[in-house]
Amino acid sequence: MVSILSKPGFQRRAMPLSIKALHQIIDAGLAPKRAELIRGVIVEKMSKSILHIKLTGLLLALLHSVLGEKFWVRKEDPLTLADSEPEPDVSVVEGQMADYDKHPTTARLVVEVSVSPLSEDREMAEIYAEAAVAEYWIVNGAERCIEVCRKPVAGRYEEVTRVIEGGVLECASLPAVRVNVSELFVNAGA
Numbered sequence: 001m002v003s004i005l006s007k008p009g010f011q012r013r014a015m016p017l018s019i020k021a022l023h024q025i026i027d028a029g030l031a032p033k034r035a036e037l038i039r040g041v042i043v044e045k046m047s048k049s050i051l052h053i054k055l056t057g058l059l060l061a062l063l064h065s066v067l068g069e070k071f072w073v074r075k076e077d078p079l080t081l082a083d084s085e086p087e088p089d090v091s092v093v094e095g096q097m098a099d100y101d102k103h104p105t106t107a108r109l110v111v112e113v114s115v116s117p118l119s120e121d122r123e124m125a126e127i128y129a130e131a132a133v134a135e136y137w138i139v140n141g142a143e144r145c146i147e148v149c150r151k152p153v154a155g156r157y158e159e160v161t162r163v164i165e166g167g168v169l170e171c172a173s174l175p176a177v178r179v180n181v182s183e184l185f186v187n188a189g190a
Helices: 008-013 019-027 050-067 119-130 181-187
Strands: 035-038 041-044 071-075 090-094 109-114 135-140 145-153 156-164 168-170 178-180
Touching: 050 071, 050 090, 050 109, 050 178, 050 181, 109 119, 119 135, 119 145, 119 156, 145 181, 178 181
Parallel strands: 109 135
Antiparallel strands: 035 041, 071 090, 090 109, 135 145, 145 156, 168 178
8 A cells, every 4th residue: 555545644534435436446447356445445355375275165165065055155256345345255145146136235154264464354354243244254374273253243243262273163153064173274285
């Protein structure tokens, strides 16, 4: 980001981009290919390591096999929130693809796979809680665990826990979903 935006005077005068303006930029073909809107700012998406790709693929396969056609399991697809349009690694929304003519505005489950800096994915918890995303997972590749955020209330999650290797994560928002944390990382070659 431009260093001038770190100065408080300029921060106060910066004008965030709206969801509507972002869509107009996309429709005009002017949006960057690998970007998402976070708190009114277009943010470049990070490149993905092979571990990130494997972990995401394993979780997608698990969710598809367990949930079948009961929910729409999505990969890197936008959620349109109040002032953001993130593209989480995995999201599970009510209904089927055919039920939507616009991007979903919430989800039962959002998963971000984080192999390097965790701070950005942890900051996203507030955005997802504001949108009433029932459960938010951060697959922490560095520490080989899954950070779980549940019970969104007033822009924050009331319950934040970690499921470490040897543990089994039982999804509260999708009770049929269970993840053996050790198996997930072993199968990804971590």
